[in-house]
Amino acid sequence: MHELGLCTSIVDAIERRAGTRPVARVTVRVGRLHHVHPEAFEQSFAVAAMGTVAEDAAAQLVLLPVLARCGACNAAWDADEIPAACPTCGSVAVELTGGDELVLESIEYVA
Numbered sequence: 001m002h003e004l005g006l007c008t009s010i011v012d013a014i015e016r017r018a019g020t021r022p023v024a025r026v027t028v029r030v031g032r033l034h035h036v037h038p039e040a041f042e043q044s045f046a047v048a049a050m051g052t053v054a055e056d057a058a059a060q061l062v063l064l065p066v067l068a069r070c071g072a073c074n075a076a077w078d079a080d081e082i083p084a085a086c087p088t089c090g091s092v093a094v095e096l097t098g099g100d101e102l103v104l105e106s107i108e109y110v111a
């Protein structure tokens with residue numbers, strides 16, 4: 001379950017930012033290329049956060065689409081997976097412009 005490694009990185013980032021403040025909620029933006037399943041994410045986050053300031057935090061996962069651009073005809077589109085070829089002209093000169101994000105977007109602290 002690779003979600004655990006990913007959640008460990010996220011909890012590390014939370015700890016760096018939060019210090020000793022208890023965290024109530026975090027929002028995490030993750031590109032679809034990470035193949036994160038929301039349920040596995042939730043469980044892994046709970047495991048990774050155990051014993052940290054994020055232990056009781058709710059984690060909100062925002063999945064971002066895979067964004068691609070064609071180097072031949074300049075078409076841009078989004079997808080769930082890495083596209084093999086451009087849907088407009090069929091070229092394989094496809095560049096990924098998004099989908100591998102892993103961003104700790106916001107932290108809310110316990111009041």
Ligand SMILES: [Zn+2]
Nearest residue numbers: 070073086089
């Ligand atoms: Zn194209």
